[in-house]
Amino acid sequence: MKELFSPRWFKSRASESLPDEALRRNIERATETALKKRADVVGAFPEWESYRTAARAVKEHVLENLSSYLASFEEHARANGSTVLYARDGVEACALVMDIVLSAGTRTVVKSKSMTSEEIGLSAALGRSGIQAVETDLGEYIVQLAGEPPSHITAPALHKSRRDIGRLFEQKLGLPYSDEPETLTAVARSVLRDRFFEAGVGISGVNFGLADSGAICVVENEGNARMATTLPPVHIALMGVEKLLPDMRCLALFLDMLARSATGQRLSSYTSIIRGPKRADEWDGPDVLYIIILDNGRTDIFADSRFRSVLSCIRCGACLNVCPVYRVVGGHAYGSAYPGPIGAVLAPFFHGKEDGRHLPYASSLCGACAEICPVRIDIPRLLLLHRGETVRERRAPLIERFLMKAYACVVKRPALYALTGHLLRAFAPLATDEHGLLRIPTRAKTRTFPAPAEKTFREIWKEEGIGST
Amino acid sequence: MKVSLFIPCLTDLFFPSTAWSVVRVLERLGIDVVYDPRQTCCGQPAFNTGYHRDAVVCAEHFLDVFHEAECIVAPSGSCVAMIRDYSSGMLRLPDRYRRLAERLKDRVWEFTSFLVDHLGVTEVDAEFPGRVALHDSCHALRLLGIRAQPRALLKRVRGLELVELGRTGVCCGFGGTFAVKFADISTEIGKEKIRDILDAQVRTVTAVDSSCLMQIDGLLRKTGSTTTTVHIADILASTGQP
């Protein structure tokens, strides 16, 4: 299964998950709940549209000035006592983490939810060196117990029902079966509480980095990120290089949007603004804070101005909730840390153009993602750009290329176009069933397709002989 | 006023009666309708599949045929959105064509939007009895902002009871070549739509795009439901006589 976890196998994985009725209902329940709550809080926020515009403008502004914001962030973070490190890719980032963990002399690491760590496969890398990285977000903990990757950016275990989770806890933790969410949560709480105290290192992601103060901001609901960044003596924060914001005023803007978009809350339960390691006269907090700034393909995206807007993404997951494709195939089918529409845009960058080329096609281009995106990323347009690249680089299927050539040849020749229509109509009876429907193998199982009409409109128009120009 | 019809390939080939319905409604409103048989396709199938150079060929041809038209009306939101997008820079049109596209952009209309937004008409003297659900076609809805227009028109149709689907604005799963490339996924998305339609217990489902209706119809027939699909132009052209 691990080697199958690549967007290359989207189609076959999707065909496995499509018939799974239970999965479909789990996804539906989760996404509908999130969307409904979102609609309520956004509906009560009359300034929403102008906030979206401003949020996007801020993100673009940050990218335009990234050199200076990064320098400022680094300078202030160092002045606050944090250690700032850089990693070109996932391998480098994992190696940095490994070094820190080993020199901390610990075998247990607690992690709070971080998409960036999923992206670089951090837990697996640590595991290979005998270091146990314990996921502490309840959803992440559940999927880690199950040996699965998360299936949603903000709700990692949304594909599982309470019964699935009850059975999982029964099997893996040797506890009596219960499918009560309260009971299951209490179990996770008590198991993980000990881990927080044992761990020598806590790892978190970063939602926003503040350039003018070197602070990092971590947003969560459970309190596990606060624990992971407070209790272990060492805190490692993984931050994508695009996560910077100029200052706290900008942070206020984004905080207004993030939770509303993600979960339909006005604000998540906990928003930690961590300015550095614990102060000398403070009583708790980590002794050292490492901030690892990760590139991992981001500067490649940055260099291509057509795709730059995707770096504005704040990982709210709203585009997944609203995506008709995501809702029927589920997150695992995408074979990427980032599923759904945003994942489809990122796949060719994070998984290579060959493995990543299918996902941009796995969209009906309905545009619901662009409509809901808090930072107005025009996802369908970016998918179209990827498709264009795939064709330009001749990665598209041969038969499709041939058909499109034929199409292009026909459309600029009205006579040939008319003839094609005529021929289609003439040959249609050969492929038509008794209901006048086309027999097309791929569609016939579940859908029917109409046969062409007896005469095309242009033919009728001509015969009627009325006012052609 | 003179209207140049643009009849998209799908309508031309599979639903010519819908094209006639457009003609009938427009003529009923006293509008002079012309049809240039040199027209072919707007280029969307190529464009959406990534064949942007082939789409340029279509766009140039379209502009050659239509650049002098006073007003272009098409019974499809999706194709109109494509045409309005010619000048956006996604297609690398030569300067001359880009200028034509820029000038043409505001003269091309989706049928219901033309009636309501351009003509200011919501009453077309139509009769179509029964419960009718409107499916919002994605491109019309999100790229052209067409939501109120078809509803305003349908509400004035005699005998017609407009029913809102449980979830509005959700894709039918067609998506052009997506329906072929990912037939299974497209079907499953469509089935979710069908659930909403069956729940609504309507006689007819309508939309501003034939492509969505083709997808919906294809799935409805497999369920054995008696609900049928009818393009909004056909409803508006209908006078209640069989």
Added chain:
Amino acid sequence: MGAREDILHRIRSIVGDGPGTECARSELQEIFRGIPIRRIEEVIPTFCRHVNEAGGETSIVHSWAEAAHRVRDIHPSGPVFVAAHPEFREAGFSSLIQSASGRGEVLEVPEEGMELQVRDVFGSVFARNAAGVGRALYGFADSGAVLLVSSPFECRSLSLLVATHIAVLHESAIFPTFADAVESIEEYVRTSSPGALTLVAGPSKTADIEKVLVTGVHGPSRFAVVIFQNPPLASSTVGGGTR
């Protein structure tokens, strides 16, 4: 080339050094001019409503004695950890809580010359049924959140490793929105330089299992704000001010 230089070089090769700080600042100003100022009617009632909607509780008190009783109403049995704020001490807040009806020890944390590490106190079984009573610097009506700051007088664990977190907040420190408080927060940070600031909106919660809301996942399962109307607390001394 090292990773740092490599990444910085790549970025510089794409956008250069940027147009400079002044220019950047005015560009940001321009962006913010484009958004309307959010107006929140009836700040205090809105704050209370939003705290409740986030799963928390609110009450308004007028004296330390009343506040102490309120703490015991919320947490009638089990230990109470009280932050060592000078103004709590001055008011004898922990003694007042002690003398209010209720069972369970009242401890000031951190204590002067505390032998035990804070984490040992909060890691003990003793803490699992405890309430932590601390201060909130500000409150925000729009979100129903309060802002906590770490300080020599209040450790982070006090609001995290307890069953019930009670934050004492002065009414006049409630802003309409977080954005409205940014300048005040920045001023506070300049003078007191806390290690961490935390916005808290309601108790610890999750909906990871079938979207069923469960509180008290890792952090407190109860969250209460005690709003002090009189006498006023000097908000500038929340974190102690002098360091």
